Amino acid sequence: MATIALRNLVKSYGKTDVIHGIDLDIADGEFVVFVGPSGCGKSTTLRMIAGLEEVSGGEILIGGEVVNELDPKRRNIAMVFQNYAIYPHMTVRQNIAFGLYTSPLSRDQKDARVTEAAAMLGLEPLLDRRPAALSGGQRQRVAIGRAMVRNPAAFLFDEPLSNLDAQLRAQMRIEIKRLHQRLGTTIAYVTHDQIEAMTMADRIVVMRDGHILQSGTPSEIYDSPVNVFTAQFIGSPSMNLVPGAEVAGRIAVQPGGPLLVGFRPHDLVVGAPEGAFTVSGAVTAVEPLGPETLVHFESGGRPVIATAPGRMVPAVGSTVTASVAAGALYLFDAATENALGRR
Amino acid sequence: MTTALAMPRINPGRILIWTLLFLGGVIMVTPLIFMFSTSLKTAGQVYDLRMIPAAPTLDNYVRVLSDGRFLRWFFNSTFIALTVTLSNVFFDSLVGYTLAKFRFRGRYFVFLAILSTLMIPTEMLVIPWYLMSAEFGWLNSYWGIMFPGMMTAFGTFLMKQFFETVPDDFLEAARIDGLNEFTIWWRVAMPLVTPALSALAIFTFLGNWTAFFWPLIVTTSQDLYTLPIGLSSFAVEQAIQWEMIMTGAALATLPTLAVFLLLQRYIVRGVMLAGLKG
Incomplete structure (x- = not known):
């Protein structure tokens, strides 16, 4: 196991900087998820940690040692790729054992490692199959198995669940989380899926345009986003934002106002008693989810999503009024989009 | 309850295509049959153009196979x-892999330089090859026959195109697992381009098996003749031994027929993949 530290890390392609001097410390055994939209630099950062991309500036330290100039194989890390990268011409057993190809272990020791990893991942009955005969989830497990057998100092995951369907993704999220709890190995995990970030991470690192916008526990990021981007990126459905202003001590909708008023759909409840903030509008769409219904309408010229509790399903076209309880409003500066606090 | 018999729908276009294919097949197969037929005839019957010989004999085969030269040419x-x-x-796959998967200065120039050699006809190269062989003492040697074809621009191009399709993740995963670049190429990349390797191997083998022009120029000793050159030596002035030529040709065709029959699937796939003429 090991710590990972990034010190003023820069990546440039020609004259274009894609990572702009980021700093980050990942503690020993920590599960850190890099999250952000496509092109934000999260995969590039991971690939630099792995040694698959050259570092243009700054330092990467693994276990306290600067590894900028070390080959991937000398960094003692393992990586799981989005498309699994398991070899179609090898069986599951050979694929897992391939992680030990250059290991000085004896054949028996290697076999024991493979068997142990296969047992841990539930792959024992599939050891003699080829990848073509496996499901997406099984292939992903094989890729994890190949990474596990090496007992690396850290695991790097590059969007490992992106190719799986929603149900399998949910299952694999739990499996990877359990695996981390069992092995206690440092994990750096890249995803653009904020649900993965929220459910798996000890700490989330939100990135945009090659900068780290915010780093914190999932609840810190969810409850105290530093700006509009983070607020909208984390949480599903996204946080509502309407222009507003403070009038006589109360926050109200005001087109062109100096504030952006944020509230999460689950905090904006249709038919709730008037709270810190109230909006109303004509329903444009409804999404019944069973225990609640998401209600879409417009306020201040912006689309808003509210929640109707229980079996209440407002009719499309009807006017609804929804309120946010005190303490659930997020205020942002309309000009800078930086957070101003909760209300 | 009545059962209607389904009448196959007659498609004029399809009939035309099948007819043309059938005619094409006949045109292709006739010389082959004629070759085998002639190989079963005596010298006196050669100009009797019947497909089935009046008195078929295997004497020609006995004569050709008992002639030590033929076996030598077959071995060559x-x-x-x-x-x-x-x-x-x-070598083609090693260079193709390097051009496809490594970024280095001058990569495109090297690739274009290799590709440009495809535009030079063999006839233009023969004189420089010959002068080179004479200079280095390669005339009349196996190496002299083989060296121009040991690596080809076409093969390099073909393999480069295939290695482009191998996902980088496969190679990077192996890199992280600690393999060196040569082992990654051999253990990971090569097995992933087996169809292209099969196509390249088949076409190269057949091309060299039937090569005539360069081996004819570079060899003078009968011991170094390849089959096509050796067979042509049966046709000496005023005494063309057609039955011997056809017998030798029939024997020479057997390996290529075997290659075709055994590897038909790969050949068809290779032709489709490489966009080649068979």
């Missing part, structure tokens, strides 16, 4: 075709 052809094929499979 086999050795040269196999060596050149193995060399192409190894």
Whole structure:
């Protein structure tokens, strides 16, 4: 196991900087998820940690040692790729054992490692199959198995669940989380899926345009986003934002106002008693989810999503009024989009 | 309850295509049949153009096979075709892989330089090859016959195109697992382009098996003749031994027929993949 530290890390392609001097410390055994939209630099950062991309500036330290100039194989890390990268011409057993190809272990020791990893991942009955005969989830497990057998100092995951369907993704999220709890190995995990970030991470690192916008526990990021981007990126459905202003001590909708008023759909409840903030509008769409219904309408010229509790399903076209309880409003500066606090 | 018999729908376009294909097949197969037919005739019957010989005989085969020269030529052809094929499979794929998967200064220039040699006809190269062989003392040697084909621009181009399709993740995963670049190429990349390797191997083997022009120029000793050159020596002035030529040709065709029959699937796939003419 090991710590990972990034010190003023820069990546440039020609004259274009894609990572702009980021700093980050990942503690020993920590599960850190890099999250952000496509092109934000999260995969590039991971690939630099792995040694698959050259570092243009700054330092990467693994276990306290600067590894900028070390080959991937000398960094003692393992990586799981989005498309699994398991070899179609090898069986599951050979694929897992391939992680030990250059290991000085004896054949028996290697076999024991493979068997142990296969047992841990539930792959024992599939050891003699080829990848073509496996499901997406099984292939992903094989890729994890190949990474596990090496007992690396850290695991790097590059969007490992992106190719799986929603149900399998949910299952694999739990499996990877359990695996981390069992092995206690440092994990750096890249995803653009904020649900993965929220459910798996000890700490989330939100990135945009090659900068780290915010780093914190999932609840810190969810409850105290530093700006509009983070607020909208984390949480599903996204946080509502309407222009507003403070009038006589109360926050109200005001087109062109100096504030952006944020509230999460689950905090904006249709038919709730008037709270810190109230909006109303004509329903444009409804999404019944069973225990609640998401209600879409417009306020201040912006689309808003509210929640109707229980079996209440407002009719499309009807006017609804929804309120946010005190303490659930997020205020942002309309000009800078930086957070101003909760209300 | 009545059962209607389904009448197959007659499609005029399809009939035309089948007819043309059938005619094409006949045109292709006739010389082959004629070759085998002539090989079963005596010298006196050669100009009797019946497909089925009046008195078929295997004497020609006995004569050709008991002639030590033929076996020597057969060995030469086999050795040269196999060596050149193995060399192409190894070097073309190594260079193709490098051009496809490594970023280095001058990569495109190197690729274009290799590709541009495809535009030079063999006839233009023969004189420089010959002068080179004479200079280095390669005339009348196996190496002299083989060296121009040990690596080809076409094979390099073909393999480069295929290696482009191998996902980088496969190679990077192996890199992280600690493999060196040569092992990654050999253990990971090569098995992933087996269809292309098969196509390259088949075409190279067949091309070298039937090669005539350069081996004819570079060899003078009968011991170094390949089958096509050796067979042509049966046709000496005013005494063309057609039955012997056809017998030798029939024997020489057997390996290529075997290759076609055994590897038909790969050949068809290779032709489709490489966009080649068979």
